[in-house]
Amino acid sequence: MKSKSFYHILLSAAIATPFITGCSKSFLERTPQSSLEESSLTNKKGVATLLVGAYGALDGQDFKDGDMVNLSGGSGYAVSPDNWIYGSICGGDAHKGSDPGDAAAILQIGTFIGNATNGFFNDKWRVDYEGIRRCNFVLHILTNVTDMTAAEKDEAAAEARFLRGHYYSDLKKMFDNVPWVDENSNSYSKLNVDEYKIPNDKDVWPMIEADFKFAAEHLNEIQDVIGRANSWAAKAYLAKTLLYEKKYGEAMPIFEDVIAHGVTAKGTAFELRPKFHDNFDAFTENNSEAVFSIQYSANDGSGGTGNANQGEMLNYPYNGPFSCCGFYQPTQDLVNSFRTDDDGLPYIDDFNSHPVKNDMGIASSDDFTPDDGNLDPRLDWTVGRRGIPFLDWGNHPGMDWVRDQQSAGPYAALKNVYMQATQDKYYDGNGWAPGNAINYVLIRFSDVLLMAAECQEQAGDPNLAEKYVNMVRARAADPVGWVKTYIDPDHPMAGYTNTPAANYHVSEYPAGTFAAKGKAWAIKAIQFERKLELAMEGHRFFDLVRWGIAQTELTRYFNYEKTITTDVATGSFAAKNVRFPIPQRQVDLSVKSGAPTLKQNTGY
Template structure:
């Protein structure tokens, strides 16, 4: 919420005075004093604390000019889009750069990371920092006297929504996590052991309860952009049911979001006509955004401010960008965008129809891009040789790639700002770029595809097909294609009417899902998620919940290591369904000589 985040500096300062102790776990931080609480037990105080709970969504330390996260580590270790844990670990992308640069990420992406890997501890601590802020809002709210019951319930709804978000992120990452809420300890006593809680309970019921409370008590619209509303909570609750296989419970919730009415701007949740509008800071907070983390740049907040620093490494190397060549899309991912004569994907054998790339070809040598049929979403997702890279110029290949032999020939694209409006949406205050492109935690296309999954499980293949075709129909819009430049030497001069590639995409014939059956229909939906949501941090968690992680990731490793040199002996085993509980947190959980946190199996 840009309007709220602009007050973030003061919020972070207040939160720091109230709750920070950088050398200890979230479980070991002392409660607030009565005097400090008294100063906050009013409408203004609790609202300020609620903004602090929102401010933790990006995991960044507003007050620190070195762009560290709320745990004190690197900002990119906790990026809320989970580009490391969801996309690199999901086989969508390589770590990128060269093998020795931030090798910690490479160990995670090849599933060699262990419990002492500091990135896992950062992720754990930052999510629990968000939870702690939510809990303190709920604790203070009980003492506030200058708010109506309705106002207090609405604030509680937002705090519980945010808490459930942080917990759902932790749950899909680590599985065995302790539930800490505003009632877990007495805030009036300094007993640090009260915060040491075992991770021996399934937290899904608590997450459900929080999202359900938020859905029942939040308004359909909020006065400020970026605040959680009823529909965001409903979508999240449905997603929580989906992750547990409660398809019948999820269906009416997804349908209510899909069919929700218009808001005061005359919009409704829908797919925006142009796919790339979801990744353009100038066009964000549109009808496709169900719930987004709000970023801004050049807003007067000072320092790195409110810009997206979680993706600060994820720009092409060299060229017009200052950093850093990470997050390179995989060849396996790019090949998935090949389409047949009808514009449909090669679901079962896409790597047998590879898209031509420039591996081993220097930028000074001639290269003609692939002339075959390609899904147009590819060129809004991946930067590839010979195709316009937004409005920055034609991607030159090797000259924008740090180590092609290590991580392949491609560059990320969805989190990169445009040249035309960089004065508004690029933040250059740090050692690596920041930008104002929001990250959509849930967007409407995601809702449609999750609903399609549920419909297959419920036996309505026709409705599932309609949802998938609705997503594909948007991608067919020629207004959303990438076009060649009028003058490649001056890309800001505009575009021709000539598509940059042979874009061909179609919808599934009516009744196709029914004719081919539920198993095939589910494969089509899973593949559509791979295409539509590529490089958005969902893939690993999708593969785990589908029971396909071992099959797909080992297939990916076997294919991709024949092209790049960074994957080595990478393999996926049963223990890798979840990441290890950070050893630091286990060590800090000792009570009466025994660790209350237990490790995930296999670590």
């Protein structure tokens, strides 16, 4: 059940200057309106208030003139913390959707023709550094606080450093070469614009690793308020950081510790929920599978859509019961990945040779029979497709809920959609596009299991790697969590039958398969399981890059998908695209002594 979030009260900035600013010196010497004097914050209450602000930056949102905008001043969808643009569209999970001319900047990014002047990159950069600035100010203030014990200071510092580690992880995955700014980099008593012109010539992974290590050692195991990070979340994030650094042997025991002993911030042991969809329903969130979540709420009396998930505001089916907007449409390449063979196992190497039937070009008024072949049930908790229950909203009608099939295909996003039965509580319609109370889970327990499997296969025991993958597959194979048909399709709220909505067939890998088939095959199986389990959650592109297969996989994806839709016809992936360009605006603002401090990424 949704409870009150810890960090949705956004802070009136104690220091209102962004990380890099083009403002004049006279502006820098002013005390910003509505700001708090530093001396008023050097106490326990002030630290708590600043921490709220550091958490509040997680969703990238703020109020402006009564509306929600991102912390950079633009629209929330540009900086959504689930990275639906940068992780899922760029990873081949999804098309931009809508029609080609609507938010064309996203299509440029998704086809890898976006350059350094694309404003979405600048928004993302500024929002993450705003989060970092807030964390740094907490750490700066703590040095002068006298009414907190050493343990209390360590706990507060650990929360700030956990959050800073998250913001830097996001930047590192996006841009690779980013400047490290910490509480010692800035003079808070006398702001000097040149102090912010820090070069991006150092690898920041070691500093991120240090932040999560400190957080893991000093955070409480149990927290008094939902939404605050605990020590196990920090350990999971530390191990994930080591995984990205390819330090498999170091990450492995930390993942094992989290799996064996980890608990949520409420003290509940980590375990997979029987129902996959529990991770995407506001009524069942903050559960035993949520290692760390960004909290959202709706209709909570805060005014407007301030605490609702505005990053996903565009990503609902077009027309029908939803007000906006037909973006974020799953790809046929993704849908085909959920095909299973007669043994209930995926077609890892040739899934597109076994395509799932779609309704391209078929009007909603015309007859259509959905695919009757073997499928993984996670498909229908991830993708809205013609003739299959779309949560409790009725069978997806196909073309009537799609803005432009020819451009972006016949499918709809689903994990971000609220339930009809609980919409009065978890849907927020106060904005121009929908908001909802569905948390975004930054790290799920199934994610931990699959990362642990990767480490075991790379540097440990293939049988243990297989065990963890099979735990994830066993949940998918359990009929209790499958999509079922409606008792009355014309009245979906009347409930469900016990009849599966499609021919679901999923099995675990037979014991010893990973060892018998060898490391290279097992690694592919783990990678494919991540594609299925974490689809449309913003991970795919960054996984492909860290595995070193982005160019191969995305070239294959473009070659296949452009035979179905027109939007990616010009898509191509070059070696430079493993990182996004440093925003040109930031390069321009970094000029010092006639030359830019920030170095542009190679190829841009």
